[in-house]
Amino acid sequence: MPTVHFTDAEGAVRDVQGNPGDSVMETAVRNGVPGIVAECGGSLSCATCHVFVREDCLPQLPPMEDMEDEMLYGTAVDREDNSRLSCQLRLTDELELFVTTPETQV
Amino acid sequence: MGAHTAEQPAPVADQSVPTRTGLLIIGASQSGVQLAVSLRALGFDEHITLLGDEDHRPYQRPALSKEFLQGTVESESLIFRSNEYWAEHNVDLIKGEYIVRIDKEADGSGVAHSSSGQQFPFKRLALTVGARARKLEIEGGDLDGVLYLRNADDALALKARVGDAQDVVVIGGGFIGLEAASSLQKMGKNVTVLEFGPRLVGRAVGEETAEYFLQAHRARGLDIRLNTSATRFTGADGGTSVAAVELQDGTVLPAQIVLVGIGVIPNTQLAEQIGLTVDNGIVVDRFALASDGTTVAIGDCANMPNPVPGSEPGERIRLESVNNAIEHAKVAAYSLTGRREEYAGIPWFWSNQADLKLQIAGLCNGYDRTVLRRDEERGKFSVLYYRQGQVIAADCVNAPLDFMAVKNALAKGQNIPADAAADPATPLKTITTDS
Numbered sequence: 383m384p385t386v387h388f389t390d391a392e393g394a395v396r397d398v399q400g401n402p403g404d405s406v407m408e409t410a411v412r413n414g415v416p417g418i419v420a421e422c423g424g425s426l427s428c429a430t431c432h433v434f435v436r437e438d439c440l441p442q443l444p445p446m447e448d449m450e451d452e453m454l455y456g457t458a459v460d461r462e463d464n465s466r467l468s469c470q471l472r473l474t475d476e477l478e479l480f481v482t483t484p485e486t487q488v
Numbered sequence: 489m490g491a492h493t494a495e496q497p498a499p500v501a502d503q504s505v506p507t508r509t510g511l512l513i514i515g516a517s518q519s520g521v522q523l524a525v526s527l528r529a530l531g532f533d534e535h536i537t538l539l540g541d542e543d544h545r546p547y548q549r550p551a552l553s554k555e556f557l558q559g560t561v562e563s564e565s566l567i568f569r570s571n572e573y574w575a576e577h578n579v580d581l582i583k584g585e586y587i588v589r590i591d592k593e594a595d596g597s598g599v600a601h602s603s604s605g606q607q608f609p610f611k612r613l614a615l616t617v618g619a620r621a622r623k624l625e626i627e628g629g630d631l632d633g634v635l636y637l638r639n640a641d642d643a644l645a646l647k648a649r650v651g652d653a654q655d656v657v658v659i660g661g662g663f664i665g666l667e668a669a670s671s672l673q674k675m676g677k678n679v680t681v682l683e684f685g686p687r688l689v690g691r692a693v694g695e696e697t698a699e700y701f702l703q704a705h706r707a708r709g710l711d712i713r714l715n716t717s718a719t720r721f722t723g724a725d726g727g728t729s730v731a732a733v734e735l736q737d738g739t740v741l742p743a744q745i746v747l748v749g750i751g752v753i754p755n756t757q758l759a760e761q762i763g764l765t766v767d768n769g770i771v772v773d774r775f776a777l778a779s780d781g782t783t784v785a786i787g788d789c790a791n792m793p794n795p796v797p798g799s800e801p802g803e804r805i806r807l808e809s810v811n812n813a814i815e816h817a818k819v820a821a822y823s824l825t826g827r828r829e830e831y832a833g834i835p836w837f838w839s840n841q842a843d844l845k846l847q848i849a850g851l852c853n854g855y856d857r858t859v860l861r862r863d864e865e866r867g868k869f870s871v872l873y874y875r876q877g878q879v880i881a882a883d884c885v886n887a888p889l890d891f892m893a894v895k896n897a898l899a900k901g902q903n904i905p906a907d908a909a910a911d912p913a914t915p916l917k918t919i920t921t922d923s
Contacts, residue, residue, distance in 0.1 A: 412573065413573060414577070421811055449845070453888045
């Protein structure tokens with residue numbers, strides 16, 4: 383089962399198991415991970431599901447499309463090179479992903 | 489409650505009047521869910537019952553006219569929280585119970601009665617009852633295939649019919665109508681949109697944006713007819729299923745599905761029954777408290793003081809959006825935990841129609857100037873709205889950078905000078921000023 387390890391801005395870690403095909407955002411929200419807001423439910427409209435992906439996990443992820451790239455310029459905490467919107471990251475069978483959530487999403 | 493006579497001593501445990509405890513949230517909606525979640529985040533430790541009249545776990549509505557209709561997301565993806573989450577957070581989820589009457593005391597406690605005869609006692613009450621689709625009352629309106637799109641069952645009914653349909657008439661050129669029309673067109677249907685008014689999207693956007701959407705949809709092959717209304721729906725050979733839509737001018741459009749999206753009516757019946765002040769929604773104060781001072785009402789069903797900085801004193805507004813459901817719920821969560829926090833953030837909205845991604849920041853009411861930014865090549869279009877030189881809102885199509893810049897500026901009380909904003913090559917973020 384895919385697993386996502388969410389570390390919050392204070393360093394607290396929460397490990398959540400998800401279903402292949404679901405997004406990292408959905409997995410977080412359904413389980414109440416507090417660092418992910420996701421107002422728009424994954425339609426790439428709000429930029430409140432921002433995560434920082436651990437560098438060595440980045441190659442496993444799908445490339446970023448233009449809309450995600452532009453939305454990332456509007457996040458509450460400024461983007462870094464390893465920023466992604468977690469609604470665009472789909473879980474695959476054996477994925478083990480480490481992400482950090484920003485201090486605030488709004 | 490005076491339920492017992494002097495001759496009858498009160499039974500030790502009277503099942504008919506259960507102990508009044510905890511918070512009862514009526515409406516398992518976006519705002520109802522957010523209220524429960526925010527209360528737990530604030531440390532509210534009383535029992536919470538989140539009650540809805542649908543036979544589904546609480547779900548997200550926006551996708552119903554888009555991804556869910558098109559079959560690109562599964563119903564499970566629309567569920568807000570896992571069952572485990574609700575159990576862990578001590579929130580009782582009640583499905584399929586329709587509240588018909590509430591007995592409420594002056595202290596805010598009471599008992600809600602459902603149509604199935606169940607009773608739900610409470611110490612405090614929250615109304616997150618939303619709104620219902622406005623019905624089109626014309627001849628043939630009750631034929632099979634004349635549909636609305638407000639909840640999951642509506643969407644399932646539409647999906648169930650869509651396979652056999654070739655021609656769809658959408659009545660209403662607002663967000664719901666245009667989103668559904670775009671989805672159905674993408675699914676290969678022959679779609680006609682009838683709009684009663686002279687432009688699309690009614691009051692939600694300005695003239696320029698309405699005109700942009702009209703041209704863009706027509707360029708994508710959608711048949712949109714403004715200033716047009718249906719006079720009746722007819723079945724084929726006296727059958728019970730809709731087959732055609734007749735227009736004022738006598739035109740007859742074939743339609744195996746008619747989808748009506750002509751706005752919503754806030755659900756105020758329960759509020760009226762318990763004597764709360766109602767005026768285009770349940771009237772609440774800045775802290776989401778209704779006129780009894782104890783019940784909270786939030787989201788689509790609530791009429792609140794306009795939360796946008798700089799609005800006229802006494803100005804009221806009822807907003808229908810996800811963002812409002814969330815922010816208003818947070819205000820109510822503070823109220824219910826004894827704190828007073830005002831509405832935070834700037835109202836925003838989105839609507840995805842075909843490849844047109846509309847994002848709206850702020851409310852454009854009362855604007856005196858607009859600035860257009862167009863990048864034809866990259867398909868970007870934004871309108872900024874100004875009042876007395878101050879930016880108050882923006883409609884942005886496929887232009888998230890503009891949307892984000894305006895949303896952030898509004899949230900920080902900043903301005904984006906109009907003259908400089910008119911150059912679409914200039915990023916708005918770079919010309920934002922502390923006003």
